[in-house]
Amino acid sequence: MSRLVVISNRVAPIREGKVAAGGLAVGVYDALRQNGGIWFGWNGEVGQNPETACESAGNITYVTLGLSKPDYNEYYRGFSNATLWPIFHYRIDLARYSRAEYLGYRRVNAMLAEKLKPLLRPDDILWVHDYHLIPFAAACRQLGIGNRIGFFLHIPFPTTEVLTTVPPHRDLFQTLCDYDLIGFQTESDRMAFQDYVCRELDGLIGTDGSLTACGRNFRAGVYPIGVMPDEIRRLADSYRGRRPMIGRTAEGKLRKTLISVDRLDYSKGLVERFLAYEQLLEHYPEHRRNVELIQIAPTSRTDVKTYQAIRKQLETVAGHVNGRLADLDWMPLHYLNKSLERRTLMGLFRTANVGLVTPLRDGMNLVAKEYVAAQNPADPGVLVLSRFAGAAHELGAALIVNPYDCLGMAEAMDRALRMPLEERKERYEDMMRALRAADLDAWRDNFLRDLRTFGRHRVVTASC
Numbered sequence: 092m093s094r095l096v097v098i099s100n101r102v103a104p105i106r107e108g109k110v111a112a113g114g115l116a117v118g119v120y121d122a123l124r125q126n127g128g129i130w131f132g133w134n135g136e137v138g139q140n141p142e143t144a145c146e147s148a149g150n151i152t153y154v155t156l157g158l159s160k161p162d163y164n165e166y167y168r169g170f171s172n173a174t175l176w177p178i179f180h181y182r183i184d185l186a187r188y189s190r191a192e193y194l195g196y197r198r199v200n201a202m203l204a205e206k207l208k209p210l211l212r213p214d215d216i217l218w219v220h221d222y223h224l225i226p227f228a229a230a231c232r233q234l235g236i237g238n239r240i241g242f243f244l245h246i247p248f249p250t251t252e253v254l255t256t257v258p259p260h261r262d263l264f265q266t267l268c269d270y271d272l273i274g275f276q277t278e279s280d281r282m283a284f285q286d287y288v289c290r291e292l293d294g295l296i297g298t299d300g301s302l303t304a305c306g307r308n309f310r311a312g313v314y315p316i317g318v319m320p321d322e323i324r325r326l327a328d329s330y331r332g333r334r335p336m337i338g339r340t341a342e343g344k345l346r347k348t349l350i351s352v353d354r355l356d357y358s359k360g361l362v363e364r365f366l367a368y369e370q371l372l373e374h375y376p377e378h379r380r381n382v383e384l385i386q387i388a389p390t391s392r393t394d395v396k397t398y399q400a401i402r403k404q405l406e407t408v409a410g411h412v413n414g415r416l417a418d419l420d421w422m423p424l425h426y427l428n429k430s431l432e433r434r435t436l437m438g439l440f441r442t443a444n445v446g447l448v449t450p451l452r453d454g455m456n457l458v459a460k461e462y463v464a465a466q467n468p469a470d471p472g473v474l475v476l477s478r479f480a481g482a483a484h485e486l487g488a489a490l491i492v493n494p495y496d497c498l499g500m501a502e503a504m505d506r507a508l509r510m511p512l513e514e515r516k517e518r519y520e521d522m523m524r525a526l527r528a529a530d531l532d533a534w535r536d537n538f539l540r541d542l543r544t545f546g547r548h549r550v551v552t553a554s555c
């Protein structure tokens with residue numbers, strides 16, 4: 092079987108099979124272990140010459156390189172995280188555009204393709220991940236690399252009206268046509284992409300479902316990323332840490348807990364969630380002193396301005412909720428900027444009565460799936476899930492909410508806290524069926540099967 096070469100923005104070599112977080116890293120690591128191959132990308136260091144370093148572990152070779160300060164500022168901090176990330180999450184108001192940053196983004200993609208080229212064999216299959224690397228295949232084609240190349244977008248693909256706010260949108264998004272297969276989390280994302288291709292790139296849909304645009308013929312498909320439910324259940328079962336002091340009264344009596352876990356990002360809807368929780372305590376006073384919300388939100392992208400602003404805003408709102416409602420023996424909201432070990436996290440999911448996953452926009456949201464998989468089947472908790480998370484397409488048995496409707500979210504929290512065991516079990520079983528039908532193995536296997544099966548990308552006419 093041909094070798095797999097994975098290209099992702101950030102690569103952290105995995106030693107002795109110890110994968111830190113879920114999702115992408117686990118899925119990709121397993122795929123590489125099965126076939127052997129290369130994992131290529133940025134090592135997370137800034138201010139270095141972009142010289143590649145190799146490190147092998149088993150049949151995986153990690154090839155990583157540092158970024159210079161201007162490359163980091165323009166490619167990563169600038170165009171990727173201050174232009175594409177907000178726009179793809181429908182936050183045009185938070186996006187900024189600089190032509191210099193866009194050129195830096197294109198320059199880094201071209202540099203990465205050049206660094207990878209000498210390592211490639213003609214029958215290698217390339218799998219590129221996420222919005223940092225949209226023009227990577229085009230940069231490869233320019234260097235004469237004719238290998239099969241697939242792209243998976245982890246975040247939402249917005250509608251054409253939103254996408255066209257990216258000033259160089261045609262110049263950038265036409266480069267997606269250089270991939271053989273483009274994978275999305277949901278059918279809505281795939282349809283938005285198809286709409287963009289047809290309306291902005293004069294693309295055509297073939298009778299075989301393929302797309303033709305910019306002189307290329309290629310495919311787009313839906314591959315929802317999943318979790319490994321049995322592995323998560325085992326971790327939750329094996330968690331022997333003490334149940335945290337959170338969720339207990341001074342006499343040791345248990346209080347009901349709601350849990351939320353997100354990277355600290357404005358797309359995750361944390362402010363709206365805190366305000367909805369305040370409404371819960373205001374409109375349903377019987378929950379006062381009887382519930383606690385645990386919000387775990389490790390900081391991310393701390394050198395991007397909008398992330399500094401959302402952090403400040405959250406601290407204010409958390410302080411406001413606690414200041415207004417807390418008592419000497421009850422803290423309604425626990426807000427922690429911490430990363431936790433995976434086993435601890437799964438243990439916390441197991442003990443929480445409600446999983447609160449209410450992003451304003453999210454490609455998938457693995458936390459929603461992890462929360463469900465970590466439950467005790469005999470006494471499962473309830474998932475409250477935003478309709479704007481990709482996961483809502485599969486987990487229709489959750490209590491689906493609109494995160495812009497503060498009171499509606501408070502009502503759903505109240506319903507979740509009171510839900511009878513029979514209903515909780517029915518919903519849980521329904522969601523577990525969905526998790527098993529589209530687990531992490533299925534995500535990876537289906538994408539790679541299609542990438543191997545569908546024809547090599549074809550140049551049909553001169554490009555646009």
Ligand code: ADQ
Binds near residue numbers: 114115431453456
């Ligand atoms: P993220 O935006 O990072 O991912 P998510 O899907 O929720 O969001 O994945 C986060 C992962 O990190 C989960 O496995 C979670 O358990 C873990 N994690 C979060 N907080 C943690 C903490 N405090 N301590 C330890 N672990 C923590 C992007 C897209 C998503 C998409 C994924 C995968 O934005 O929409 O679901 O990629 O495709």
